[in-house]
Amino acid sequence: MAKREYTYECFVEYSDGRIEKLKELPHEEQERLAALWGQRMADTLADYFSTHPEEYFSRNPQ
Secondary structure (H helix, E strand, O other): OOOOOOOOEEEEEOOOOOEHHHHHHHHHHHHHHHHHHHHHHHHHHHHHHHOOHHHHHOOOOO
């Protein structure tokens, strides 16, 4: 059976309604978004693990 090849494209929707292809944004904007999204992910994980410490310790034994 032949292996399927999938393609994808990522878009960014701004608060003003504008939609842009992620790969077509200037490098500086990509870096800004990466930092923003990374911080959001870190905040979300910190919130989750602070309310579910057993999950954290089951994955990271001391």
